[in-house]
Amino acid sequence: MRTARLLALGWLFHFKMLTRSAFDGLLGVLYPLFFATVAFFMFRAGHDSRSLLYASLGAAVMGVWSSTSTSAGAAMQRERWHGTLELLVASPTHFSLVLIPATIAQTSIGLYSMAATLFWGRVLFGIGVSIVHPAVFVLSVAATVLSIGTAGFLLAVSFVRYRAAWALGNMLEYPVWLVAGFLVPLSLFPGWVRPISWILAPTWGMNAIRESALGGTPWPDVGMCLLLGAAYTLTGVLMLDRVLRAARRRAALSLT
Amino acid sequence: MSSLRIFFVGGLTSYRALFGFLTPWVYVPSLLVAPIFQILLFVYIGRNAGLESDEFYVVGNALQFASIPCLFAMTQAIAGERYQQTLGYILVSPAPRLPLFVGRALPVIGNGAVVSAFSLAVSGAILGIHVPTSSLPTLTLVIIVTTASCTGLGLINAGLGLRIRETAVLSNVIFGVLLVFSGANVPLRALPHWMRVISDVLPLTHGIQAARRVADGASFADVGRLTAPRR
Numbered sequence: 001m002r003t004a005r006l007l008a009l010g011w012l013f014h015f016k017m018l019t020r021s022a023f024d025g026l027l028g029v030l031y032p033l034f035f036a037t038v039a040f041f042m043f044r045a046g047h048d049s050r051s052l053l054y055a056s057l058g059a060a061v062m063g064v065w066s067s068t069s070t071s072a073g074a075a076m077q078r079e080r081w082h083g084t085l086e087l088l089v090a091s092p093t094h095f096s097l098v099l100i101p102a103t104i105a106q107t108s109i110g111l112y113s114m115a116a117t118l119f120w121g122r123v124l125f126g127i128g129v130s131i132v133h134p135a136v137f138v139l140s141v142a143a144t145v146l147s148i149g150t151a152g153f154l155l156a157v158s159f160v161r162y163r164a165a166w167a168l169g170n171m172l173e174y175p176v177w178l179v180a181g182f183l184v185p186l187s188l189f190p191g192w193v194r195p196i197s198w199i200l201a202p203t204w205g206m207n208a209i210r211e212s213a214l215g216g217t218p219w220p221d222v223g224m225c226l227l228l229g230a231a232y233t234l235t236g237v238l239m240l241d242r243v244l245r246a247a248r249r250r251a252a253l254s255l256t
Numbered sequence: 257m258s259s260l261r262i263f264f265v266g267g268l269t270s271y272r273a274l275f276g277f278l279t280p281w282v283y284v285p286s287l288l289v290a291p292i293f294q295i296l297l298f299v300y301i302g303r304n305a306g307l308e309s310d311e312f313y314v315v316g317n318a319l320q321f322a323s324i325p326c327l328f329a330m331t332q333a334i335a336g337e338r339y340q341q342t343l344g345y346i347l348v349s350p351a352p353r354l355p356l357f358v359g360r361a362l363p364v365i366g367n368g369a370v371v372s373a374f375s376l377a378v379s380g381a382i383l384g385i386h387v388p389t390s391s392l393p394t395l396t397l398v399i400i401v402t403t404a405s406c407t408g409l410g411l412i413n414a415g416l417g418l419r420i421r422e423t424a425v426l427s428n429v430i431f432g433v434l435l436v437f438s439g440a441n442v443p444l445r446a447l448p449h450w451m452r453v454i455s456d457v458l459p460l461t462h463g464i465q466a467a468r469r470v471a472d473g474a475s476f477a478d479v480g481r482l483t484a485p486r487r
Binding site for chain 2: 022023026027030031033034035037038039041042043044045046051162163164167168170171173174175177178183184185188189
């Protein structure tokens, strides 16, 4: 019960902070819209305008990944800048319970972007998305946000010794947009790309959202999405223990 | 003489002081790897949409991405000083403003051109795009002119930074506007008329058009009009 309360309050606290940040809040919504606009124009001018519906859903989920890759990777670095990292690590609560709600809050900001992109596509490009399975769609979105949030947690832990974590997070924005099948079907890529996309939760989340919206069988994708999210969390917790132990031994947590 | 010294030495010193920006840990992922993936992203979207050739997106995005270093580094000319709490000292100093700030633009133009040329060369090699060797000097010139125009936008952004705190947000928004309006990915004929009017006043649009024609073998005389200052 205490853990659930900590996770919920941690998420709420970080979510409220992020909504008041021009960079994470406003830009988090605006930035993916530019890419969505370009994609809408390209598909509309292209040979197959039916792809617009495919692009609309893909562009909507792009923002969820953007919010995570650009900011969640630097979640620990941000605590370091605020001077709160040592205090949080020293607290009796396991540090992962502090970090996970922070990265899921980053991902949740992407929901604004998702709604804005669908609205943008509808109003400016006339792309109407009728959801075939609304309840499963909501579940698919929730599973996608959770699993991408845990991917953000894994990134944050992986980059703990890296001062410029934000730069590495930024770098991962385009590759995941590309290989997770947001705007391009995986069949267009060389065969070696597919195994990479299979270990990425956004790939399965995107499939689940498309299948539930357009009418298909989203459950296997939702299951894979949650399974990968659990794997990211477990890996992140194990890595975090190791990283913090090493940082304590060398007194190097602050990187000063 | 003093103005020349401020222009060259001051500009170079201020650029070298962008420690957080020039470290390989930031430079490589942000300015060398990211543009390659932006190019690949739009090449594959283009293939999926069946719109234009790979070369169209490679040239367009290689030049458009140069706006990132130009906008951010130039904006730091103001925002960075404020962050270091030295902006007040700079503004009250007797140093003439023009060489002081324009001098800082020179290394930014050079860096933007390097980023653009690197993206063009590497993504061209990955995707098998052939640019005639005889076109390379003209292409280099077009890249330099285009990055100079993006640096000009960065200077405007830096000026706005005197009044606006969130210069990083503004730089990202300008980057997004250039992505949509410059014709880097969407052929201008596919844009509505009012958007084409805006595209036409963006120097980047003309730089990209010139670079595409040069990559196809046009000479500088053929594209000189596109890169020249407009009346």
